[in-house]
Amino acid sequence: MANPASGPAHHPASGNDRLDRLSDYPFTRLAALLAGITPRANAEPTIMSIGEPQHAPPALIAETLAANAHLWGKYPPLAGTPDFRAAVGDWLTRRFALPAGSFDADNMVLPVAGTREALFLTALLAVPERRAGGTPAVLIPNPFYAVYEGGAVLAGAEPVFLSSTAATGFLPDLDALTPDLLERTALLYLCTPSNPQGAAADAAYLGRAIALARRYGFVLAVDECYSEIYLDRPPVGALQVAAAMETGGGLWDNVLVFHSLSKRSNAAGLRSGFVAGDPALIARFARLRSYANAGTPLPALAAAAALWRDEAHVEENRRLYRDKFAAAEAALGGRFGYRRPDGGFFLWLDVGDGESAARRLWDEGAIRVLPGAYLSGSAPGQPNPGASFIRVALVHDADVVARACAAIARILG
Numbered sequence: 001m002a003n004p005a006s007g008p009a010h011h012p013a014s015g016n017d018r019l020d021r022l023s024d025y026p027f028t029r030l031a032a033l034l035a036g037i038t039p040r041a042n043a044e045p046t047i048m049s050i051g052e053p054q055h056a057p058p059a060l061i062a063e064t065l066a067a068n069a070h071l072w073g074k075y076p077p078l079a080g081t082p083d084f085r086a087a088v089g090d091w092l093t094r095r096f097a098l099p100a101g102s103f104d105a106d107n108m109v110l111p112v113a114g115t116r117e118a119l120f121l122t123a124l125l126a127v128p129e130r131r132a133g134g135t136p137a138v139l140i141p142n143p144f145y146a147v148y149e150g151g152a153v154l155a156g157a158e159p160v161f162l163s164s165t166a167a168t169g170f171l172p173d174l175d176a177l178t179p180d181l182l183e184r185t186a187l188l189y190l191c192t193p194s195n196p197q198g199a200a201a202d203a204a205y206l207g208r209a210i211a212l213a214r215r216y217g218f219v220l221a222v223d224e225c226y227s228e229i230y231l232d233r234p235p236v237g238a239l240q241v242a243a244a245m246e247t248g249g250g251l252w253d254n255v256l257v258f259h260s261l262s263k264r265s266n267a268a269g270l271r272s273g274f275v276a277g278d279p280a281l282i283a284r285f286a287r288l289r290s291y292a293n294a295g296t297p298l299p300a301l302a303a304a305a306a307l308w309r310d311e312a313h314v315e316e317n318r319r320l321y322r323d324k325f326a327a328a329e330a331a332l333g334g335r336f337g338y339r340r341p342d343g344g345f346f347l348w349l350d351v352g353d354g355e356s357a358a359r360r361l362w363d364e365g366a367i368r369v370l371p372g373a374y375l376s377g378s379a380p381g382q383p384n385p386g387a388s389f390i391r392v393a394l395v396h397d398a399d400v401v402a403r404a405c406a407a408i409a410r411i412l413g
Helices: 015-019 026-034 059-067 080-095 113-124 146-154 179-184 203-216 238-245 281-294 298-308 310-333 352-363 398-411
Strands: 109-112 137-142 158-163 185-191 217-222 254-258 273-277 346-350 389-393
Touching: 015 217, 026 146, 026 352, 059 080, 080 109, 080 298, 109 113, 109 185, 113 185, 113 217, 113 273, 113 281, 113 398, 137 146, 137 179, 146 158, 158 310, 179 185, 179 203, 185 203, 185 346, 203 217, 203 238, 217 310, 238 254, 238 273, 254 281, 310 346, 310 398, 352 389, 352 398
Parallel strands: 137 158, 137 185, 185 217, 217 254
Antiparallel strands: 109 273, 254 273, 346 389
């Protein structure tokens, strides 16, 4: 009998060709851009390209993990623990002034391994095979977090980039969306405060977004991961606005919000966040995650619950970021279109050519920043709206930020 594995035929595995529609991830592109450049500056490199907080994590994390070390041997439930869900529900109710008793944490909260995986999976949750007789659309603010585009493309949708520049208040112009596009829309991603510009949507804006989602029957995914790092006043949240709206349906219909401890609590390594909102969508999300994800370990859930119950470390965090923005403002002196953001910890600076500026800063100052073009998309024949910008993450202490921003001003003129 012939061996089916023998013979000259040889066909490499083709794989999922949707991956080929994605550009390289921003930090992969940055590594390629700077490859071969050895900084001339006799200084320790300052990494301001990635939003990884450098503040010490709260001692509460290590203490709670140690107290719950006996639970490492247990498989965690995908839905998390009642204590975790209660901590999140109580925090959301306090932070966003939700009506007493309106939020059912047991049916409206799912723990996630940081919000990156949850934001990606939202596209798989929301996108059907066809919508309004055509390819479903996923609306993405532009600039954007790369995961939004990745989720849209791998779910088989058409990513539609919505310009979010100074002319639109650094948020998508919802009034410019046409009925034809909205009929095809399966999902709208919003980020508030936005990454990278730091613009916070107000209640009226979020109300319009929720109304559109309900009128046209799509999912509104609001990435609120930077909501706790603000300079002057706390940004409103999508659940807060939904709770105040009159509706003929469910109070939370069509709305999902995403929060993480990575920025709020300097706990990027804990990989803990949550998705909350529309209970019908949360139930479907739980079904999707039962196939795609493992649960958050029980000691990590306990640590996360303790962090959501503590505000003292978050208030101190905000104070440190205010000091950093003051240092940056003093060093930059209003150059490069500097504006004080509503929230988050990024500068979005117009330097003429983001890639060229990133190379110069690394070469001459050992400062690593991210070109804005790597966070933006463009339609065929259209310029990339982020091409002239760099994103600078103010994750180091105020003294380092002051020195780095002074060097940016000096090197880029």
